[in-house]
Amino acid sequence: MEENFRDSIGTVTEEGKRNWIFPKKPSGRYYDYRKYVSYFLLIFLIAAPFVKVNGHQFLLFNVLDRRFNIFGLPFWPQDFHLVVVSMIIGVIFIALFTVAYGRIFCGWMCPQTIFLEMVFRRIEYWIDGDRGAQTRLAKAPWTGKKIRKRVLKWIIFFIISFFIANVFLAYLIGGDQLVAYVTDGPMAHLSTMVPLLIFTGVFYFIFAWFREQVCIIACPYGRLQGVLLDDKSIVVAYDHKRGEGENGRKKFRKNEDREALGHGDCIDCFQCVNVCPTGIDIRNGTQLECVNCTACIDECDHIMESIHKPKGLIRYASEDEITNNNKFQFTARMKGYTAVLVVLIGILVGMLFMRNEVEANILRLPGQLYERKENNIISNVYTYKVVNKTTKDIENVSFGLMSHNGEIKMVSQDTFTVPAEELAEGTLFIEINASALNGDKDKLKIGVYSGDKLIETTVTQFLAPRSYN
Secondary structure: OOOHHHHOOOOEOOOOOEOOOOOOOOOOHHHHHHHHHHHHHHHHHHHHHHOEEOOEEOEEEEOOOOEEEEOOEEEOHHHHHHHHHHHHHHHHHHHHHHHHHOOHHHHHOOHHHHHHHHHHHHHHHHHHOOHHHHHHHHHOOOOHHHHHHHHHHHHHHHHHHHHHHHHHHHHHHOHHHHHHHHHHOHHHHHHHHHHHHHHHHHHHHHHHHHOOHHHHHHOOHHHHHHHHOOOOOOEEEEOHHHHHEOOOOOOOOOOOOHHHHOEOOOOOOOHHHHOOOOOOOHHHOOOOOOOOOOHHHHHHHHHHHHOOOOOOOEEEEOHHHHHHOOOOOOOHHHHHHHHHHHHHHHHHHHHHHHOOOEEEEEEEOOOOOOEEEHHHEEEEEEEEEEEEOOOOOEEEEEEEEOOOOEEEEEOOOOOEEEOOOOEEEEEEEEEEEHHHOOOOEEEEEEEEEEOOEEEEEEEEEEEOOHHHO
């Protein structure tokens, strides 16, 4: 098999210009399954910023205010270690999933593929027609009919891109906040409207022009799969043993005995190439551009049925299965990834169970030393932050020393309220008799109380003169 196809990509001509891909409209059982999965994920994507669990938005990634909700659980910057562990779990899961099933995520669950194939291309098929009609329209002069079709398509693409930008904005600022902005009108929130239009332009550029180039050029996952895949990974694969036979593929001729002539079942119809959204020939083997969308499987099965041959010439299979007829096995590498994944998930679950709904930090004011007072009293000044991760206000909050005899004096009021999903901060003084100190740097354990109920504990450092060691 010649390997020169790997020296270039199907979306670039020999002259280095863009080669527009006009894939044939797919159909078949896998395409139907993909539609069900895609529509479910689209509904989930659109609904998630507006669904609430225990008063928390289901998914929120408010970077500006540093507030995050994941599956209804609120997270703050103080929970960053949980985010790091979650990201590591995600990377390990992607590695395991790719080792086992190749780039199936790209074809079935990636937002880029879902929006492009299940939204934008379907609109394109409705306006411009199937592959042949699109090709002819692209080559046709700019007549009134072509202008009308192009303008209609571009307007619809822009409206959908604007809608997508609003959905992503809801993830950033919150669904309720987005509804309030829409109700107030765009002129009341120009500082938000301008970035929204910029993101609309980005989405429009991606889905109207850049398209499959995202998967081929921009997405790092295609490169990652080249490192992780082996001959035991399940991918969309062409059965070259059955398709090529002893004397290679050959065009179909009615009533011809192909087996006697030594030809394989592939009739070289190029339908698998025509239907491919990235323009590759799957018969050349696993390629970076393949997103495992299964369009070639459906198309090939249809052709095999029409010439009364068994389906599955192109199917989900590993190279080892095709070459040696070995079924899928859970390899040692997969077991290793799984073990690491289970351990990390266990750690994350443990951290989540130990995570408090209230978090307090009390830190010495930078640059300030201790202060000597009457009656052998040493005083330190601190700043405090109390984070309320719940949906209810926490009232009558106060501090108390648990490790030493001493007194905590608030700068303003003795008690305060921490609003729901907010933080309260301020300044306080801690005063301790020098005789109660063990050294020049004592660790203090401080309790945070709501009324008489202990809701959190924290530790801070108390500075004293060396002479009191």
